[in-house]
Amino acid sequence: KNEVEQSPQNLTAQEGEFITINCSYSVGISALHWLQQHPGGGIVSLFMLSSGKKKHGRLIATINIQEKHSSLHITASHPRDSAVYICAVCRGATNKLIFGTGTLLAVQP
Amino acid sequence: EAGVAQSPRYKIIEKRQSVAFWCNPISGHATLYWYQQILGQGPKLLIQFQNNGVVDDSQLPKDRFSAERLKGVDSTLKIQPAKLEDSAVYLCASSLITGGFSSYEQYFGPGTRLTVT
Numbered sequence: 197k198n199e200v201e202q203s204p205q206n207l208t209a210q211e212g213e214f215i216t217i218n219c220s221y222s223v224g225i226s227a228l229h230w231l232q233q234h235p236g237g238g239i240v241s242l243f244m245l246s247s248g249k250k251k252h253g254r255l256i257a258t259i260n261i262q263e264k265h266s267s268l269h270i271t272a273s274h275p276r277d278s279a280v281y282i283c284a285v286c287r288g289a290t291n292k293l294i295f296g297t298g299t300l301l302a303v304q305p
Numbered sequence: 306e307a308g309v310a311q312s313p314r315y316k317i318i319e320k321r322q323s324v325a326f327w328c329n330p331i332s333g334h335a336t337l338y339w340y341q342q343i344l345g346q347g348p349k350l351l352i353q354f355q356n357n358g359v360v361d362d363s364q365l366p367k368d369r370f371s372a373e374r375l376k377g378v379d380s381t382l383k384i385q386p387a388k389l390e391d392s393a394v395y396l397c398a399s400s401l402i403t404g405g406f407s408s409y410e411q412y413f414g415p416g417t418r419l420t421v422t
Contacts, residue, residue, distance in 0.1 A: 229411075237416075238416050241411070241412070284347070286409045290360050291336075292353070292361060293348075296347055
């Protein structure tokens with residue numbers, strides 16, 4: 197079993213829909229990251245959080261430390277949101293990142 | 306502020322050949338990471354440097370992979386000889402020196418896509 201599990205693995209949505217991607221982890225962490233990766237592109241950090249909730253534009257990230265669970269929400273989704281969304285947890289004295297396998301999101305116009 | 310730079314962006318080589326990748330982290334970032342991302346998987350840490358010292362290289366296949374960061378700034382990752390299973394995107398990331406919440410933020414470069422035929 198992976199230390200970081202994401203669901204769903206693939207997600208297709210219609211433009212304007214509300215999207216939720218989930219991340220569960222089984223280890224103690226110092227922070228959790230949500231990252232975005234476009235095809236052929238590098239990785240962009242969307243959020244880094246250790247508690248509560250953060251919002252940036254149409255993106256919202258929440259984390260429940262007790263339940264070892266985080267969610268990424270996209271409101272009013274748009275085709276340009278199509279990408280792979282990766283959850284990664286930061287742990288250990290060296291701040292090592294452990295990555296989930298990603299969620300491939302396709303938003304259709 | 307300039308981001309993490311990597312080159313080349315793409316490389317195609319035959320198996321048993323050697324290849325080298327270069328990374329220039331964000332200015333002032335003491336920690337540098339090399340990741341391997343195989344298609345359909347999340348990135349896997351190969352090696353982590355703090356300044357010019359190795360912090361973690363537990364998942365680096367040392368029989369064929371090597372990395373250095375001689376002056377604590379730029380870094381090179383080398384594969385010699387390459388195998389078919391080395392086909393992947395090689396990502397470089399950097400962060401401030403470890404310690405404190407802000408140091409957990411990693412900034413990624415665009416990656417180098419390696420194809421071994």
